[in-house]
Amino acid sequence: MSKPVDNAVSTVRTYIQxxxxxxxxxxxxxxxxxxxxxxxxxxxxxxxxxxxxxxKLRETGFPTTEVWPTAGAPAVFAxxxxxxxxxxxxxxxxxxxVQPAAREDGWDTEPFEPVIRGNRLYAxxxxxxxxxxxxxxxxxxxxLAATGRTAPAVHLKLxxxxxxxxxxxxxxxxxxxxxxxxxxxxxxxxDTGMWSEDTPTVCTGMRGLAECEIELYGPDxxxxxGSFGGAVPNPAxxxxxxxxxxHDEHARVAVPGFYEGITALTDQERELFAELxxxxxxxxxxxxxTATHGEAGHTTLERIWARPTAEVNGIGGGYQGPGSKTIIPxxxxxxxxxxxxxxxxxxxxxxxxxxxxxxxxxxxxxxEITFGAATRPCLTPLDHPALQxxxxxxxRAFEQPIRFTxxxxxxxxxxxxxxxxxxxxxxxxxxxxxGWHAPNEKVELDLLMKGVETTAHLWGDLAESWREAH
Amino acid sequence: MSKPVDNAVSTVRTYIQxxxxxxxxxxxxxxxxxxxxxxxxxxxxxxxxxxxxxxKLRETGFPTTEVWPTAGAPAVFAxxxxxxxxxxxxxxxxxxxVQPAAREDGWDTEPFEPVIRGNRLYAxxxxxxxxxxxxxxxxxxxxLAATGRTAPAVHLKLxxxxxxxxxxxxxxxxxxxxxxxxxxxxxxxxDTGMWSEDTPTVCTGMRGLAECEIELYGPDxxxxxGSFGGAVPNPAxxxxxxxxxxHDEHARVAVPGFYEGITALTDQERELFAELxxxxxxxxxxxxxTATHGEAGHTTLERIWARPTAEVNGIGGGYQGPGSKTIIPxxxxxxxxxxxxxxxxxxxxxxxxxxxxxxxxxxxxxxEITFGAATRPCLTPLDHPALQxxxxxxxRAFEQPIRFTxxxxxxxxxxxxxxxxxxxxxxxxxxxxxGWHAPNEKVELDLLMKGVETTAHLWGDLAESWREAH
Numbered sequence: 001m002s003k004p005v006d007n008a009v010s011t012v013r014t015y016i017q018x019x020x021x022x023x024x025x026x027x028x029x030x031x032x033x034x035x036x037x038x039x040x041x042x043x044x045x046x047x048x049x050x051x052x053x054x055x056k057l058r059e060t061g062f063p064t065t066e067v068w069p070t071a072g073a074p075a076v077f078a079x080x081x082x083x084x085x086x087x088x089x090x091x092x093x094x095x096x097x098v099q100p101a102a103r104e105d106g107w108d109t110e111p112f113e114p115v116i117r118g119n120r121l122y123a124x125x126x127x128x129x130x131x132x133x134x135x136x137x138x139x140x141x142x143x144l145a146a147t148g149r150t151a152p153a154v155h156l157k158l159x160x161x162x163x164x165x166x167x168x169x170x171x172x173x174x175x176x177x178x179x180x181x182x183x184x185x186x187x188x189x190x191d192t193g194m195w196s197e198d199t200p201t202v203c204t205g206m207r208g209l210a211e212c213e214i215e216l217y218g219p220d221x222x223x224x225x226g227s228f229g230g231a232v233p234n235p236a237x238x239x240x241x242x243x244x245x246x247h248d249e250h251a252r253v254a255v256p257g258f259y260e261g262i263t264a265l266t267d268q269e270r271e272l273f274a275e276l277x278x279x280x281x282x283x284x285x286x287x288x289x290t291a292t293h294g295e296a297g298h299t300t301l302e303r304i305w306a307r308p309t310a311e312v313n314g315i316g317g318g319y320q321g322p323g324s325k326t327i328i329p330x331x332x333x334x335x336x337x338x339x340x341x342x343x344x345x346x347x348x349x350x351x352x353x354x355x356x357x358x359x360x361x362x363x364x365x366x367x368e369i370t371f372g373a374a375t376r377p378c379l380t381p382l383d384h385p386a387l388q389x390x391x392x393x394x395x396r397a398f399e400q401p402i403r404f405t406x407x408x409x410x411x412x413x414x415x416x417x418x419x420x421x422x423x424x425x426x427x428x429x430x431x432x433x434x435g436w437h438a439p440n441e442k443v444e445l446d447l448l449m450k451g452v453e454t455t456a457h458l459w460g461d462l463a464e465s466w467r468e469a470h
Numbered sequence: 471m472s473k474p475v476d477n478a479v480s481t482v483r484t485y486i487q488x489x490x491x492x493x494x495x496x497x498x499x500x501x502x503x504x505x506x507x508x509x510x511x512x513x514x515x516x517x518x519x520x521x522x523x524x525x526k527l528r529e530t531g532f533p534t535t536e537v538w539p540t541a542g543a544p545a546v547f548a549x550x551x552x553x554x555x556x557x558x559x560x561x562x563x564x565x566x567x568v569q570p571a572a573r574e575d576g577w578d579t580e581p582f583e584p585v586i587r588g589n590r591l592y593a594x595x596x597x598x599x600x601x602x603x604x605x606x607x608x609x610x611x612x613x614l615a616a617t618g619r620t621a622p623a624v625h626l627k628l629x630x631x632x633x634x635x636x637x638x639x640x641x642x643x644x645x646x647x648x649x650x651x652x653x654x655x656x657x658x659x660x661d662t663g664m665w666s667e668d669t670p671t672v673c674t675g676m677r678g679l680a681e682c683e684i685e686l687y688g689p690d691x692x693x694x695x696g697s698f699g700g701a702v703p704n705p706a707x708x709x710x711x712x713x714x715x716x717h718d719e720h721a722r723v724a725v726p727g728f729y730e731g732i733t734a735l736t737d738q739e740r741e742l743f744a745e746l747x748x749x750x751x752x753x754x755x756x757x758x759x760t761a762t763h764g765e766a767g768h769t770t771l772e773r774i775w776a777r778p779t780a781e782v783n784g785i786g787g788g789y790q791g792p793g794s795k796t797i798i799p800x801x802x803x804x805x806x807x808x809x810x811x812x813x814x815x816x817x818x819x820x821x822x823x824x825x826x827x828x829x830x831x832x833x834x835x836x837x838e839i840t841f842g843a844a845t846r847p848c849l850t851p852l853d854h855p856a857l858q859x860x861x862x863x864x865x866r867a868f869e870q871p872i873r874f875t876x877x878x879x880x881x882x883x884x885x886x887x888x889x890x891x892x893x894x895x896x897x898x899x900x901x902x903x904x905g906w907h908a909p910n911e912k913v914e915l916d917l918l919m920k921g922v923e924t925t926a927h928l929w930g931d932l933a934e935s936w937r938e939a940h
Binding site: 038039040099100105106166167193207209211213218219220221222223224225226227228229230231232233234236237239240241242243244245246247284287288289290291292293294295300303304307308309311312313314315316317318319320321322323324325326327328329330332333334335337339362363364366372407408409410432435436437438439440 | 691717762
């Protein structure tokens with residue numbers, strides 16, 4: 001290792017250490033804003049979150065910060081041009097909205113009252129995604145401090161959307177409308193995770209997502225299960241039979257046409273997955289589960305990273321209160337989501353699911369099926385030079401070899417790739433135990449600071465490798 | 471028709487007409503008490519309902535009225551001995567508790583604010599069962615007025631329980647403990663219905679009921695369906711698969727052993743059913759449904775009266791709010807009920823369902839199955855002399871031929887039959903459109919008054935036929 005590298009690492013670390021307290025205070029202030037995009041009564045909070053972030057980015061030094069309205073929740077755009085007009089342009093993507101959360105869901109503390117316990121910061125959004133957006137603010141300042149620059153080595157843009165947890169329904173429109181302002185040579189997505197605290201990794205792909213809700217209507221009102229039971233169709237039974245019919249006996253998705261177009265995993269990809277230090281017992285602990293279950297013929301990592309799924313996220317119908325109520329309920333509903341992999345197209349999946357549902361619902365039951373916004377799957381080529389820059393920057397921060405993973409979750413990265421024609425790279429420091437979408441979501445403070453450190457090194461490395469290539 | 475009958479009918483009618491307003495005012499007062507036995511926060515209301523009824527029966531003339539506590543909700547007992555020590559003893563059974571009801575379930579008016587619109591009285595309990603209990607009060611007074619008696623022609627007892635809508639969990643114990651006080655030569659159950667407004671009928675049997683709730687537990691908390699989806703079992707999927715596995719492709723219950731011991735319908739019974747003026751379109755309207763669906767090889771009447779069922783009354787798991795939440799839920803639950811017919815034994819059904827559930831639930835899902843109190847099925851012999859008395863009394867009130875039906879619902883009548891060794895007869899005036907257990911429950915006022923009139927004739931007829939037989 002050459003001296004200049006060591007010096008840079010140490011300068012960056014000192015700078016970060018000196019600004020850590022203020023950084024965490026600011027993040028906590030942001031986390032207190034309950035920017036839940038899925039719940040209409042939080043619309044004002046999502047708007048407040050955007051304004052807060054725009055102001056903070058201005059304070060950080062971005063000369064341009066704008067709140068971009070959409071037909072839904074607003075996004076935040078910021079831009080900080082390099083002094084070198086030949087420098088590459090990098091667009092950072094993240095989101096400032098969060099999943100719903102309520103104390104009674106099982107949180108030990110208020111989800112929107114951030115609290116540090118041990119070396120962890122607990123709050124809804126701590127890891128998904130406010131913490132991982134926020135490390136870019138201190139990161140770019142550390143980059144400037146360590147290099148003596150007054151502007152980043154790359155033309156730096158940020159696009160932080162406000163509807164990711166609602167399936168980014170207006171993101172594609174926004175990106176298309178603002179394509180010129182967003183134009184970039186590479187996209188850095190900071191909305192993913194690493195393998196574990198001990199094994200830093202770079203993610204190379206995300207699954208896509210299609211979601212639908214099916215409402216089923218039987219009798220015009222709840223009717224007596226003694227007087228009528230056994231002679232009319234029960235919408236809760238039909239809801240259950242729909243969910244049961246989603247999978248065959250091998251836990252494969254049984255919707256006809258669902259697997260059409262998928263590129264099968266190569267032997268090399270399966271080997272790469274198999275080489276990771278996967279400990280099923282440990283993984284099950286992070287999954288809060290006691291047994292694995294999934295598509296026959298695939299390992300757990302293949303199932304969560306490279307195979308599509310059908311999952312019921314919610315089901316409801318009839319009497320759910322205390323005691324019993326002997327009724328045939330008048331309605332029932334299911335909320336389904338489908339994770340998609342490279343080769344699958346949300347429009348095709350919607351068509352397939354609609355056709356399948358039409359086959360399943362019997363006479364006497366009326367149904368309505370509604371699809372939300374979909375997210376395409378995406379994959380980054382392993383040999384892309386910008387990916388190598390990310391690996392080097394992480395290596396300096398973590399002082400460990402960086403390995404490769406994929407992400408089972410979904411993000412609108414594929415829209416950016418498609419509309420902007422730029423490769424998508426992933427830089428995330430969250431770990432599976434962070435509890436995304438769950439009670440007691442947290443971020444590991446050590447990893448959060450490694451995220452800051454990585455971005456402090458990344459912009460210089462990217463600018464240099466770009467110069468070499470052009 | 472002989473003169474004396476006409477006179478009696480006319481005297482009874484005049485008496486009832488003169489007391490109709492006060493009778494309906496009293497009933498409305500009782501209906502205002504929300505005696506919902508399934509909801510613990512209504513326990514005080516159920517107790518208040520019992521006290522109210524006991525006081526009203528005392529006012530009616532019953533020399534003995536008692537509120538009988540149970541381990542759950544209290545029952546009301548009343549006794550009015552005949553002046554003839556040789557007279558038979560008749561026990562009337564009904565219940566003073568009601569199903570849960572809330573305005574937002576779809577009621578046009580407050581469920582516990584009785585209102586008369588047209589010739590109908592709307593309120594929770596109007597038909598099931600307060601209205602049908604209450605016609606016995608004016609009925610016995612009309613009987614005395616028309617016959618010049620100061621006590622009924624039979625030794626009259628009433629047992630009005632407070633837990634019928636919760637599956638009568640303490641009824642059997644109560645009947646066993648009070649068997650001597652309850653001793654009777656016949657039981658009259660007033661908790662059933664008639665064929666229709668135009669076709670008065672006597673019911674000859676009721677289905678039994680076994681109920682259970684199955685709670686299913688997967689991950690210790692809701693987990694992200696992207697990070698973990700496709701690789702761990704989802705308890706909502708398992709709940710749905712349980713419900714789907716309840717029936718085979720012929721809509722027969724698929725729980726092994728479920729049909730064991732059932733006496734098949736005779737050709738004569740099937741013919742009796744087939745002779746009734748069954749209009750499927752009309753029946754579907756009362757069922758608020760648009761198509762029939764049920765066990766292959768059986769008619770709708772056979773399905774609801776003489777065939778056992780498995781029904782899901784409630785299902786729930788995961789996110790049921792607005793928008794979407796991409797989780798694998800941590801738990802799910804189903805509430806199931808099984809209607810039983812003669813030959814089926816609730817204890818055997820519980821055993822069969824437990825064994826079936828154990829087979830269905832996969833590794834990684836923990837479950838708990840809880841059975842509520844069960845109700846046995848029962849059937850009355852068609853040739854019983856007391857049944858003939860009921861038919862004659864109804865005939866005088868309705869001035870129409872009385873036909874025979876069965877009841878798909880369930881009541882603890884079988885316990886009375888078993889413990890007291892007395893035949894069980896059914897006297898009910900409710901019609902299918904009354905909306906038992908549903909929003910906008912009502913009772914037809916004309917039929918309610920026919921119920922009063924029937925009981926005014928019944929006690930004399932029963933006493934006479936008893937004398938002839940003994």
